[in-house]
Amino acid sequence: MMVGIVGLGSYVPEQVVTNADLEKILDTTDGWIKSRSGITERRFARKDQATSDLAQIAAERALEDAHLSPNDIDLIIVGTNSPDMLYPATACLLQEMIGARNAAAFDLQAGCPGWVYAVTAGTQFIQSGMYKNVLVVGAEVITRMMDNTDRGTYVLFGDGAGATVLSTVEHGGFLSFELFADGSLAQYLTLPAGGSRKPFSKEVLKERSYFTKMDGQAVFRFSVREISRISKKVLDKANVPLESVDWFVPHQANLRIIQSGAQELGIPMEKVVVTIDKYGNSSAASIPIALDKIYTEGKLKNGDKVLMVSFGAGMTSGAIIMEWSR
Ligand code: UT7
Numbered sequence: 021m022m023v024g025i026v027g028l029g030s031y032v033p034e035q036v037v038t039n040a041d042l043e044k045i046l047d048t049t050d051g052w053i054k055s056r057s058g059i060t061e062r063r064f065a066r067k068d069q070a071t072s073d074l075a076q077i078a079a080e081r082a083l084e085d086a087h088l089s090p091n092d093i094d095l096i097i098v099g100t101n102s103p104d105m106l107y108p109a110t111a112c113l114l115q116e117m118i119g120a121r122n123a124a125a126f127d128l129q130a131g132c133p134g135w136v137y138a139v140t141a142g143t144q145f146i147q148s149g150m151y152k153n154v155l156v157v158g159a160e161v162i163t164r165m166m167d168n169t170d171r172g173t174y175v176l177f178g179d180g181a182g183a184t185v186l187s188t189v190e191h192g193g194f195l196s197f198e199l200f201a202d203g204s205l206a207q208y209l210t211l212p213a214g215g216s217r218k219p220f221s222k223e224v225l226k227e228r229s230y231f232t233k234m235d236g237q238a239v240f241r242f243s244v245r246e247i248s249r250i251s252k253k254v255l256d257k258a259n260v261p262l263e264s265v266d267w268f269v270p271h272q273a274n275l276r277i278i279q280s281g282a283q284e285l286g287i288p289m290e291k292v293v294v295t296i297d298k299y300g301n302s303s304a305a306s307i308p309i310a311l312d313k314i315y316t317e318g319k320l321k322n323g324d325k326v327l328m329v330s331f332g333a334g335m336t337s338g339a340i341i342m343e344w345s346r
Pocket of ligand 1: 052236
């Protein structure tokens with residue numbers, strides 16, 4: 021039984037934050053940000069918007085695209101690293117917002133590959149026969165997890181959401197999945213406080229450990245290694261040669277990581293979808309947003325082979341090779 025994407029939608033907040041805006045609050049320059057990351061601008065959610073609000077708009081667009089009503093959804097999985105609150109799950113809040121009365125709901129936290137992990141999980145529910153239609157959303161207001169006094173992280177991230185409805189398809193769909201985690205590298209990308217290890221305290225406030233801490237170079241090395249390793253693995257599993265890949269949709273963390281991954285795989289840049297220049301790193305939302313970009317631009321054609329790969333906190337990585345069919 022083949023499972024694929026039968027509905028796709030995304031949303032990015034309207035507020036554009038340029039590198040010049042960040043030059044005013046941080047010791048940074050447009051030149052540094054562009055040359056080191058490829059980012060020109062990013063989107064910030066409005067003060068009154070939380071992750072579920074962004075997820076709602078993307079989910080409603082995906083449902084409309086799928087020609088399904090919220091009542092047709094059996095399960096909602098939200099991949100996020102910036103949930104509205106520690107609990108309940110953002111997926112439950114989303115269930116209520118879109119009126120998906122028949123759906124079970126949970127969040128899946130797997131760093132930036134959260135959407136890739138969630139699509140993999142959602143597919144298993146359909147293939148096992150337990151559910152028919154699964155809504156998988158990657159959604160983040162990740163900028164709120166960033167320290168606006170830390171130039172090493174604050175300039176890199178942006179907010180957004182991408183949603184996909186999964187169901188059985190007659191042709192194509194997901195050809196193979198590959199997931200990976202290495203907890204020995206967990207310390208390189210963390211949000212240390214606010215959980216059971218380090219609850220809120222005066223000390224937490226003072227050390228600003230309720231914000232993301234990242235060893236950029238360590239994450240960079242892991243990402244460059246993983247992007248080609250796990251891509252080759254997922255393609256081998258599906259017996260798809262690299263030359264047959266029509267679209268490469270990598271997680272948007274750094275243009276240099278994307279370029280070196282594409283180069284190592286031998287994929288020309290014309291086949292690579294890039295949104296980081298406009299949206300920055302929107303964590304678990306970056307791949308479905310990028311996919312929706314080529315979809316709404318009319319570039320994604322039936323039969324196209326799409327390679328999606330992500331990497332992030334955990335450290336984790338994940339890849340999917342899909343044949344687009346609508
Ligand atoms: O979503 C998954 C998680 N994230 C990633 O995948 C991110 C992976 N890492 C990266 O993308 C890159 O490592 C960064 C963009 C974060 C940093 O680029 P880099 O080329 O690795 O720079 P660096 O950390 O080696 O820093 C070089 C210099 C340092 O100054 P010194 O020590 O050489 O004097 C930094 O303090 O650049 C400095 N620097 C900045 N300068 C201006 C760091 N951030 C900034 C900044 N503006 N925003």
